[in-house]
Amino acid sequence: MSTSTQIQLVSRPVGWPEPADFRAVQVELADLADGEVRVANEFISVDPYMRGRMIDTRSYIPPFALGETMGGGAVGRVVESRSADLPVGTLVLHQLGWRDVSTGPAAAFSRLPEPPAGSESSVYLGILGMTGLTAYVGLTVIAGVKPGDVVFISGAAGAVGTAAGQIARLLGASAVIGSAGGPQKVELLTSRYGYDAAIDYRAGSVRDQLRASAPKGIDVYFDNVGGDHLEAALDVFNDGGRAALCGAISAYNETKAQPGPRNMSNIITRGLTLQGFTLGNYLGYAKEFNEKMAQWFSAGEIVYDETVVDGIDHAVDAFLGMMRGENIGKMVVRIASAE
């Protein structure tokens, strides 16, 4: 191990990102300074929020810098250490992103337990990590799901959506309805992820399908999509409904600002609450989530899937595939064992 392959952003995409917006570089590995560790990554995460960081606009986190390596969640194992806190062999989580080898001060890495039997370390990027926590916070802290609620979740076959559907059920929802694109995903929502009903947004009007699936209306909407999905939810909401706005993937690659729902007045007449959130403000819920999720997980109450792309050189492909909805569950990049 003498070099690291890293994927850098070299231009700010307009509309859909293209491979030419990125480059792969080989970086010589320097000797470790005192207190530093070297980590061979096992998996890196590609997530929808990264699209927002590729442009230079005011947001909750600064944009990715051009000519620097893409940041983001990753898990790996310490292979060289000059820190007593993280000996060689320790499994760690970090945010150093799209590279096969990560080097830095021990404080940049968080120690992880070994993954549960039957799981790989990628589980800490998904259902047992930020993705699961996002679903949990959105449903509990933001939308306040309570027993008996009818819950609608868009992007339901994605990383957050597959977690959210199951968590909503465990929180006592009386019915959980999901939307996804295409018959394969829609089938999985009910057969595997415990959704009571599923909508194929490509097959017709989201609103009409949602109305048919939720004849008594919905109480909670967990929004990963925005656009026509949010408009449909506003139409089908019961009085006092709550929406947790987590993502708007339908708009991320649009070059023009998209108009909002045409039925905003329902927010007033039905006394609805729409609350947006980004996980960074809710990391304090990680402990509570970890405890509950560990319990659910070990009781077999939670299933998950990952879509795995092999090789750091295919990180961009994985990201674009995720943006196109080619994943089921969490999309991750598996890093070939570093030699």
Place this chain on the structure above:
Amino acid sequence: MSTSTQIQLVSRPVGWPEPADFRAVQVELADLADGEVRVANEFISVDPYMRGRMIDTRSYIPPFALGETMGGGAVGRVVESRSADLPVGTLVLHQLGWRDVSTGPAAAFSRLPEPPAGSESSVYLGILGMTGLTAYVGLTVIAGVKPGDVVFISGAAGAVGTAAGQIARLLGASAVIGSAGGPQKVELLTSRYGYDAAIDYRAGSVRDQLRASAPKGIDVYFDNVGGDHLEAALDVFNDGGRAALCGAISAYNETKAQPGPRNMSNIITRGLTLQGFTLGNYLGYAKEFNEKMAQWFSAGEIVYDETVVDGIDHAVDAFLGMMRGENIGKMVVRIASAE
């Protein structure tokens, strides 16, 4: 007193209501039954929410029935009584609407104290009534205004807006910014209603003016207008901002559903909360409001204005004028003394 003049809705308006959508009828007064009272109205209220009740759509209250007298708030004095609870001379509030004389069971009328010195009974339709309570609930329960917040209020020269600006200041807002149409109203916002800055939405971009008036951003938005005002607020919100959506008068007379804000994604990235409300769900706050407002009012902390139209036959004119923004403060119809 042998007849009552009443204003009825005879057709459901499409777009702007017209006088032909209403008719005035003379109704013979029947003898009182046991437990009933007869009230000579002093003032009736015209309010933006009434536009919504003129159409037949799902809403938080049923639509006005065609061929029946328009409902709504009114104050008057008992002139004939067969109820010991409400002797002749009692000042009362009721919801029997657009008529000069109201007859009904005593339970349909709420006893009012005599108005404060210098005020007429119309004050119970405005600053000391539903209008003031709407402003109070929106700022406190819904938006959670706290000391130091920068607060933006649209429709600021209207009934709710003139109350809301002053209440926001009394709740400790560090700056209160209002919008209204035309230089006369805008001038009053700062000279009379305690707004720190005022925007004339007819004079240019709401967003640009709001940005200039709130260089540090806004924390709370009280929305009476919707449309470009809501979009402007979403652009100028600080992280964690809260919007109380009370009305959307910009859309009430549109024949086509209007698209929502083009910057809905700010709700996510800035962690904003938009909550709609209608007062009917928050009447439990009336006691708290009445106590606080009585204190503020008697301490001279609150000013108010009314735009008074004379005569039940001009109720429709008053309503349409209010929809066009011809009022400053609360628009009411004064009923000529019944003979």
